[in-house]
Amino acid sequence: MASNLPAPEGTEIQEPPSAGAWGEWNPTEDSVRPVRGKHRVAKQRGGLARSSTVLGVGVIAAVGASGIATAQDRPQVAISMPSLPDLMSGDFSGGEGAADAARQDGDRFGGTAAAGSRSGIIPQQSDRRADAGEVLRSRILQQAESQQEAADAKVREESERAAREAAAQEAKEKQEAARKAAEAAAAEAAAKVAQEAEEARKAAEAEAARERAAASAGTYVLPTSAYTLTSRYGASGSMWSSGSHTGLDFAAPTGTPVKAVAAGKITSAGWSGAYGYRIVLELEDGTEIWYCHLSSMAVTSGSVGAGDTIGRVGATGNVTGPHLHLEVRKGGSTMDPMAWLNSKGLSV
Structure with missing residues (x-):
């Protein structure tokens, strides 16, 4: 709002520039210069601040003496200011309307308001706020x-x-x-x-x-090798329970292999009292061959062929030394093993 108070004494009031030469003008201490010569700047009284004085002088200078009287007779012009959302969004439609109104009034009042609008004071402030809002939004x-x-x-x-x-x-x-x-x-x-x-x-x-x-088949072999005949079939003596020897003894070192004299099957194998470990081999014609006093038995069941090792010479049972006691039985009766072997083509 403009002030109607007179300017302080000693202050020279400068006329505002014409509308054609108007630039951005702000009242400052440079625009309010003290009168040189005999005039002096009066000391301010009444507690008014320097800024208030400068502002009053600027308003008076901007409006003009003749414009004040004319403005009082004209109706007030509505000025719309942009709201905060408009400032944030950069919409200055309200501000531009106010600037247009100011330009129209400036044309009537000697170009003052128009010059002020052209100076860009209001748009510059709005632009700065809009730029700040746009920067923040960005x-x-x-x-x-x-x-x-x-x-x-x-x-x-x-x-x-x-x-x-x-x-x-x-x-x-x-x-x-x-x-x-x-x-x-x-x-x-x-x-x-x-x-x-x-x-x-x-x-x-x-x-x-x-x-x-x-x-x-039809082949016969001797029951062992590297032997010595020590007792023959039918020999008498107290060493045999029947009073006579029922077999043929082949003396040989312990472990000497004992072989099947012909093809047949094992019908018995195991411990047999005075005979020690014994194997009974039954031939195809029913003849039984007993192998007695064995140290070990290699085959205890199943079929064997002529010459297969079925055990080893030993000294188990009633003996005086290691040997093979061989008996040949048929129909439950013993026969001379040597005669039987000879009948098969074997030389003992």
Whole structure:
């Protein structure tokens, strides 16, 4: 609001520039210069501040003496100021309307108001506020966008990590399944190979047994080798319970192999009192061959061929030294082993 108080004494009031030469003008101490010469600047009284005086002088100078009287006779012009949201959004429609009104009044009042509008005082302040609001809004949007990008990047990273872990787990499971499948296949193949090998072995053994049986059919061999005959069949003496010897003794070192004299099957094997360890071999014609006083038994059952090792010479039972006691029995009665062997083409 303009002041009607007179200017302090000693103050020279400068006329405002014309509308055509108007620039941005602000009353300052330079525009209010003291009168040189005989006039002096009067000391301010009444407690008025220097800024109030300068402002009053500026208003008077801007309006003009003739303009004051004319302005009092004219109706007031409504001036609309932009609201805070308009300042934040940069909408200065209200301010531009006020500036247009000021320009129209300035044309009527000697160009003062128009010059003030052209000076850009109000638009400059509004522009600065709008620029500050726009900067703040831009910073907020940039910060929000940066936070959103960081959140999106984190979500992508978590998704990628989860996908990598899932892929690794799936690959591990597939690898484990493949390993187990390979192990199962290898075990199955090994079992099949082992089964085939066992079947082949059994077949080979059976074939070998048939070949031996075929080769030994009608073939006879001596029951042991590197021996010495010590007692013959029918010899008398107190050493035998029956009073006479019922077999043929082949003296040989302990462990000497004892062989089947012909093809047949083992019908008995084990401890037999005075005979010690004994094996009974039954031939195809029913003849029984007893092997007595053995130190060990290699075959205790099943079929054997002529010449197969079935035990070893020993000194078990009622003996005076290691030897093989051989008996030949048929129909439950004993016969001379030497005569029987000779009948088979063997020379004892």
